[in-house]
Amino acid sequence: MHIQNPTTQTRLAAAVAELAERQSAFEHALDAWQQLTSQTTRREHTAAALRMEAEQARKDCRQAMRSTLGIPTKAVRELKHKEMANLELAEETLKIAEEEKIQAEIQHEALFEQRKALAEARDALQRQYWDAVLDDHLPQWGEQLPVLTLLLTQAPPACIERVFGCADWHREEEQVHAVLKPGALQQMLCSASPAAPDALLARLNQPLPPLATPPLQQHNVIARQRYQAQRDAQYQALINR
Structure with missing residues (x-):
């Protein structure tokens, strides 16, 4: 663990666990919303198919009526019944789809606000985590400050530049620009392998599921x-x- 204070570690671990529970609930609600939107799309496709069947039944009924003597036969009545039944089913299916669309809109808006709150809570916990890490490690780094202070006050400029870097100024086409040269401290930081995230940081770094606005x-x-x-x-x- 990068946090050495056991009290702080316990407190943050409890907060991260609570955040994980909230995210799990959010993901379940997100799955339910996605299922609802898929169901609405299926209903719309079903209604379109029913209307096509109704149109075909209407054409078949008209053709059958042309071949009769003017009195609707049983087959004609069945075709007309099929046409009207499919139209009514399509209308009811679309109305249910409209209900579900509204439900999906409301759920989408609620999920968006929920995700926003989760992101804010995660960002706040990340700040608390790194503040705790700095509280633990800054005193150790501070032991080197007297030497660095002596360096800055008494060492030749070339030695200071060796540690912190410098900038060479150049003029090209009436423009002055700086070429930065990193110092030994920056080079060491760039070449050093970062420490592996501990369990708390790994959990805090997990991205939230994407959600459109x-x-x-x-x-x-x-x-x-x-x-x-x-x-x-x-x-x-x-x-x-």
């Missing part, structure tokens, strides 16, 4: 409120039909 978020507050009111009224009309 709901279309409603692109409008101002007044437009959102007006649309939500219209949507609520539409949903009530659909479920009360």
